[in-house]
Amino acid sequence: MTNYLTPNFSFAPMIPERASGSRVWDTEGRELIDLSGGIAVNALGHSHPALIEALTEQAQKVWHISNLYTTQPAQDLARRLVENSFGDKVFFCNSGAEANEAALKLARKYGRDHFGAHKTEIVSCVNSFHGRTLFTVSVGGQPKYSQDYAPLPQGITHVPFNDIAALEAAVGEQTCAVIIEPVQGESGILPAEREYLEAARRLCDRHGALLVFDEVQTGIGHTGKLFAYEHYGVKPDIMSLAKALGCGFPIGAIVTTDKIAPTFGPGTHGSTFGGNPLACAVANRAFDIINTPETLNHVETQGRKLQTTLTGLCNKTGVFKQVRGMGLLLGAVMADAYENRAGEIFNAALKHGLMVLVAGPNVVRFAPSLLLNDEDLAEGMKRLEAAVNEWLAAA
Known part of the structure; x- marks a missing residue:
């Protein structure tokens, strides 16, 4: 097939055509088990009937009305988020990068408005990922994503993740914000330590800085709680969300x-499509399904099963040396003998009808539907084991 898209993506050698639950069928009719979840987006699997119904109902009312007006779906979703979090107000946009862009702009302006022009520095973590805009890719702690776009925005300091001493040395009166992923996603599914987030909260309070939690990947149920910060008992000042919020509809x-x-204030920030009625209608319905004890308990139960099975595969094959993460956001770290070859496992799994992810070159990542059932979990692990064994035989 001729590709008419820019070459910044390396597409897998198959084209998905339809999907339901945790199963995907390509254009050749081959069935695959999806344990990637659209990179932690399809939190209710594919083609969930309740989401189709919500989208269809809203499509017959209003699609877009502009941000000169608010809509009931947007107000309803904001209310759900406020009533179930630390927050009081919500700003809607279209993606995780835009959410983090808004969070960082808000923090910079808050610092300037309340403390003066000197309070601009943003402290971020090495190997963090916060989006692909010029600002967020600069705040993200992975130079491979930013180095080709210099000159970059200034006033950004990167410190090692989970290093309290480094954080203490970096945060000062010039700091307007500290931004942290409670679980570093793109760099390898690394959970923050409770003491680290507690230190970040303490330092921000001491120096009048804002604590920003990037929950684009961890938020809306993936860790077994609605938001990952709930595991730690540490509340941020700003939290960014996307991915699972719309379960596939961009928000x-x-x-x-x-x-x-x-x-x-009025005119200080905006988004043409932010709060889109279609997106908010879908997100409202998804939120009501995810934010239940049944769903969140299911995430914890299935996460333990997936982690146990992956650990067994570690012991049996020696390909992985560690499984880490929370809930149904897990990473299997390649053993030293197979370091930086996670991409090969991705390809081997796809050949065996299994969709997984990588998080950096050394971690195979799993972010399946929060409704993952036992049958699909077992079949997915069966296919992964077959893929790993075939790959080992050829390695």
């Missing part, structure tokens, strides 16, 4: 407090 958001929200 992003930031949640913040009444103390901070007024910084975004």
Whole structure:
């Protein structure tokens, strides 16, 4: 097939045509088990009937009305987010990158408005990932994503993840924000340590900086709680969301407090499609399904099963040396003998009808539907084991 798209993506050698639940069928009719979840997006699997119904109902009412007006779906979704989080106000956009862009702009403006022009520095973590805009790719701690786009925005400091001493040395009166992923996603599914997030909260309070949690990948149920910060008992000042929020329909958001929200006065920030009625209608229905004890308990149960099975595969094959993560957001770290070859496991799995992910060159990542059932989990692991054994035989 001729590819008419720019070459910044390396597409897999198959074209998905339809999907249901955790199963995908390509254009040749081959069935695959999906344990990738559209990179932690398809939180309710594919083609969930309740989401189709919500989208269809809203499509017959209004698609777009502009941000000169608010809509009931947007207000309803904002209310759900506020009532179930630390926050008081919500800003809607279209993606995780836009959510983080908004969070960082809000933090910079809050610092300037309340403390003066000197309070601009953003402290981020090495190997973090916060999006692909020029600002967010600069704040992200992976030079491979930013080095070709210099000159980059200034006033950004990167410190090692989970290193309290480095954080203490970096945060000062010049700091307007510290941004952290509670579980580093793209760099290898690395959970933050409780003491690290507690230190970040303490330092931000001491120096008048805002604590921003990037929950684009961890938010909306993937860790077994609605938001990952709930595992730690540490509340941020701003939280960014996207991915699972719309379960495949593009939407992003930031949640913040009444103390901070007024910084975004009329005209200070915006988004043409932010709060789109179609996206919010889908997200409302998805939220109501995910934010139940049944779904969140299911995530914890299935996450333990997946982690146990992957650990067994570690012991049996020696390909992986560690399984880490939370809930149904897990990473299998390649053993030293197979370091940086996670991409080969991705390809081997696809040959065996299994869709997984990588997180950097050394971690195979799993972010399946939060409704993953026992049958699909077992079949997926069966296919992974067959793929790993075939790959080992040829390695």
